[in-house]
Amino acid sequence: MSFELLATDSSSHARRGRLTTPHGVVETPVFMPVGTQGTVKAMHPDELKALNSQIILGNTYHLFVRPGMEIMKEAGGLHAFANWDRPILTDSGGFQVFSLAKLRKIKEEGCHFQNHLDGTPMFIGPETSMEIQATLGSDVAMLFDECTPYPCEAKEAEKSLDLTLRWARRCRTWIDEHRPQTGGGAQQHFGIVQGSVYKELRERSARELVAMGFDGYAIGGLSVGEPEEDMMRIAEWTTPHLPANQARYAMGLGTPPQVIELIARGIDMFDCVLPTRLARNGTAFTHEGMMNLRNACYARDFRPISEDTHPLCQGFSRAYIRHLVQAQEILGLRLISLHNLHFYASLTSRARQAIEQGCFAEFRAEVVAKYNSHPSASES
Amino acid sequence: MSFELLATDSSSHARRGRLTTPHGVVETPVFMPVGTQGTVKAMHPDELKALNSQIILGNTYHLFVRPGMEIMKEAGGLHAFANWDRPILTDSGGFQVFSLAKLRKIKEEGCHFQNHLDGTPMFIGPETSMEIQATLGSDVAMLFDECTPYPCEAKEAEKSLDLTLRWARRCRTWIDEHRPQTGGGAQQHFGIVQGSVYKELRERSARELVAMGFDGYAIGGLSVGEPEEDMMRIAEWTTPHLPANQARYAMGLGTPPQVIELIARGIDMFDCVLPTRLARNGTAFTHEGMMNLRNACYARDFRPISEDTHPLCQGFSRAYIRHLVQAQEILGLRLISLHNLHFYASLTSRARQAIEQGCFAEFRAEVVAKYNSHPSASES
Ligand SMILES: [Zn+2]
Ligand SMILES: [Zn+2]
Numbered sequence: 001m002s003f004e005l006l007a008t009d010s011s012s013h014a015r016r017g018r019l020t021t022p023h024g025v026v027e028t029p030v031f032m033p034v035g036t037q038g039t040v041k042a043m044h045p046d047e048l049k050a051l052n053s054q055i056i057l058g059n060t061y062h063l064f065v066r067p068g069m070e071i072m073k074e075a076g077g078l079h080a081f082a083n084w085d086r087p088i089l090t091d092s093g094g095f096q097v098f099s100l101a102k103l104r105k106i107k108e109e110g111c112h113f114q115n116h117l118d119g120t121p122m123f124i125g126p127e128t129s130m131e132i133q134a135t136l137g138s139d140v141a142m143l144f145d146e147c148t149p150y151p152c153e154a155k156e157a158e159k160s161l162d163l164t165l166r167w168a169r170r171c172r173t174w175i176d177e178h179r180p181q182t183g184g185g186a187q188q189h190f191g192i193v194q195g196s197v198y199k200e201l202r203e204r205s206a207r208e209l210v211a212m213g214f215d216g217y218a219i220g221g222l223s224v225g226e227p228e229e230d231m232m233r234i235a236e237w238t239t240p241h242l243p244a245n246q247a248r249y250a251m252g253l254g255t256p257p258q259v260i261e262l263i264a265r266g267i268d269m270f271d272c273v274l275p276t277r278l279a280r281n282g283t284a285f286t287h288e289g290m291m292n293l294r295n296a297c298y299a300r301d302f303r304p305i306s307e308d309t310h311p312l313c314q315g316f317s318r319a320y321i322r323h324l325v326q327a328q329e330i331l332g333l334r335l336i337s338l339h340n341l342h343f344y345a346s347l348t349s350r351a352r353q354a355i356e357q358g359c360f361a362e363f364r365a366e367v368v369a370k371y372n373s374h375p376s377a378s379e380s
Numbered sequence: 381m382s383f384e385l386l387a388t389d390s391s392s393h394a395r396r397g398r399l400t401t402p403h404g405v406v407e408t409p410v411f412m413p414v415g416t417q418g419t420v421k422a423m424h425p426d427e428l429k430a431l432n433s434q435i436i437l438g439n440t441y442h443l444f445v446r447p448g449m450e451i452m453k454e455a456g457g458l459h460a461f462a463n464w465d466r467p468i469l470t471d472s473g474g475f476q477v478f479s480l481a482k483l484r485k486i487k488e489e490g491c492h493f494q495n496h497l498d499g500t501p502m503f504i505g506p507e508t509s510m511e512i513q514a515t516l517g518s519d520v521a522m523l524f525d526e527c528t529p530y531p532c533e534a535k536e537a538e539k540s541l542d543l544t545l546r547w548a549r550r551c552r553t554w555i556d557e558h559r560p561q562t563g564g565g566a567q568q569h570f571g572i573v574q575g576s577v578y579k580e581l582r583e584r585s586a587r588e589l590v591a592m593g594f595d596g597y598a599i600g601g602l603s604v605g606e607p608e609e610d611m612m613r614i615a616e617w618t619t620p621h622l623p624a625n626q627a628r629y630a631m632g633l634g635t636p637p638q639v640i641e642l643i644a645r646g647i648d649m650f651d652c653v654l655p656t657r658l659a660r661n662g663t664a665f666t667h668e669g670m671m672n673l674r675n676a677c678y679a680r681d682f683r684p685i686s687e688d689t690h691p692l693c694q695g696f697s698r699a700y701i702r703h704l705v706q707a708q709e710i711l712g713l714r715l716i717s718l719h720n721l722h723f724y725a726s727l728t729s730r731a732r733q734a735i736e737q738g739c740f741a742e743f744r745a746e747v748v749a750k751y752n753s754h755p756s757a758s759e760s
Contacts, residue, residue, distance in 0.1 A: 037703075038707075041709065041710065042711065042714075043711065044692070044714065044715075066706065067679070071679060071680060074680055312426065315463040317455070317461070319454075319455060320418070320461050320462065320463070323418065323447045323451075324417075329421065330421065330710055330713075331419045331424060333710075334422075334424060
């Protein structure tokens with residue numbers, strides 16, 4: 001098995017684990033920075049390593065559209081292309097086809113669409129998605145699924161889930177036939193549990209995927225607009241039906257308290273664009289909440305963003321970073337991106353330590369209380 | 381004296397020198413990256429150090445307009461504000477007032493203008509410029525001068541030079557009265573030789589500035605549209621009138637062969653926005669000329685930009701950097717900026733070595749011949 005369960009928390013379902021991939025080991029719970037177009041926005045791979053990023057995400061849809069698979073093949077895959085030798089997880093392309101592409105038509109065979117760049121007609125189906133991800137050579141490839149919108153009626157959600165499960169079977173067949181390799185080892189494949197906000201659908205989805213047998217399981221269709229209680233309920237419904245000795249991944253999540261609450265519900269892996277997206281907006285994560293460095297109150301604040309920011313960000317004051325953001329200088333968003341990615345890396349690293357040391361309950365209470373009690377860090 | 385002449389070339393006027401400033405030693409000839417708004421565009425100070433940047437430039441006009449002098453004072457100067465502990469040179473603000481500000485009126489007392497950001501009426505004169513630069517705490521401050529446009533009639537150029545010389549005397553008086561300090565030592569002040577393309581004016585400008593006595597001398601009013609022969613002639617006219625044991629700085633220059641040709645004419649210091657500005661356009665410097673990475677010919681070129689690029693850029697292929705530029709990803713311009721700044725740092729470092737080793741003539745011939753023989757590196 002590629003996943004090893006090292007410790008479990010007595011107060012919750014939190015787990016301390018280790019995922020072994022062809023390009024290295026990932027200690028879980030883990031936060032994965034998002035590298036949509038083959039780069040984590042504004043970051044250099046050396047910085048990601050300095051930030052202790054163990055694994056990054058690549059987006060199948062974006063890389064399929066540009067630079068395209070011919071170049072990715074010649075490059076020898078995404079690791080070589082992007083000069084990143086640690087693990088990579090790729091999504092299936094489905095979510096982006098649904099959210100970015102034009103004139104998309106979902107049929108039994110897969111998804112026909114016009115790409116968002118120049119409108120070229122393209123197609124991704126289960127086999128294509130597996131083939132693209134095999135070419136990218138990611139360590140973990142995700143199954144091709146349909147992502148239901150929110151809200152979604154039960155009938156619609158069931159119909160969509162049925163299609164996703166038929167696609168999962170076709171992915172399974174493709175994987176068994178092709179046995180894709182990367183970095184001298186077997187690529188891993190994670191199934192994606194769907195079923196919207198319906199318990200029976202989520203449970204059936206989990207059961208049927210586990211019956212097909214994959215290397216890990218993700219919860220999909222979260223953070224599409226549903227209330228946070230639904231998000232947590234969905235995790236609670238799903239995880240009991242997933243094998244304890246396999247990795248669990250909550251796709252596209254979340255805020256710091258959401259990450260901690262999902263860890264408490266037995267989730268091991270997270271990815272989110274928030275740390276880099278909010279940085280472009282001048283917003284930094286702190287233990288107390290978000291800090292918008294555009295605010296005038298930081299103009300003469302010569303303290304660093306936080307005392308425990310990363311050394312690469314430590315020497316720069318809020319006043320300086322605010323100046324850079326106001327002047328639209330790239331170093332501004334670089335420093336905030338660095339800070340935010342460090343914040344998430346440090347959050348999950350502290351979660352791992354808390355689980356190991358048996359004090360996850362206190363850690364969870366402290367993180368959640370501190371973060372929620374101050375809606376804006378500028379008041380602190 | 382703050383400048384030490386270590387070696388001279390027998391085949392030309394090239395000099396190997398050392399400028400000692402309160403924040404450290406600068407080996408010359410030197411290329412100074414431009415940090416207009418308190419940051420060298422897209423670069424982190426740690427990267428500049430890895431690139432062996434000995435000294436960077438700051439722009440008085442930009443920092444005066446934003447964040448403004450109150451914040452710079454509270455920050456304790458530009459070194460502390462920008463987290464840069466090596467030497468800094470600041471320009472006088474004059475050039476930017478003339479090129480960027482609106483509704484500017486040059487009077488005997490100085491320059492009234494409306495800033496380019498929000499149109500606020502502002503004033504910079506000789507004393508203001510000295511005061512701003514003292515607040516910034518740069519190691520080398522430039523005198524406030526009027527930069528003549530090109531072309532410029534002799535009478536106009538003379539009138540402008542007279543004003544610049546009267547301003548220089550007022551700067552001298554301000555410096556003698558205030559004796560500004562930085563980093564525990566005396567701030568240095570460089571005079572700026574003006575006089576457009578007129579030999580007599582350039583000579584008189586040099587003679588009168590030297591008579592007033594400054595710590596070094598710059599040639600101003602270059603690269604304003606004049607032919608390259610004029611640029612070289614102006615340097616040839618001027619340097620014989622400057623003290624051999626003081627630093628000489630050609631402002632705002634230049635292309636790689638121009639830098640080498642000006643070193644051959646006795647210039648020690650250079651600054652230019654080309655390495656970072658062209659990077660934003662996808663253009664890299666190579667020994668053979670410019671390489672525009674947007675070109676389709678690089679789409680499947682998996683070699684690095686050049687074999688001798690900086691280690692921080694070495695692992696990334698032209699194909700990958702082209703992809704990043706096409707996708708408007710910041711890492712693309714970061715990598716090209718890194719490469720270009722390394723190219724200039726390495727060019728001046730090799731010039732220093734060639735002068736020391738008595739082979740500057742060969743080095744000069746090789747650089748200039750190689751660079752000119754290929755107008756575009758994409759043909760090579
Ligand atoms: Zn997210
Ligand atoms: Zn220039």
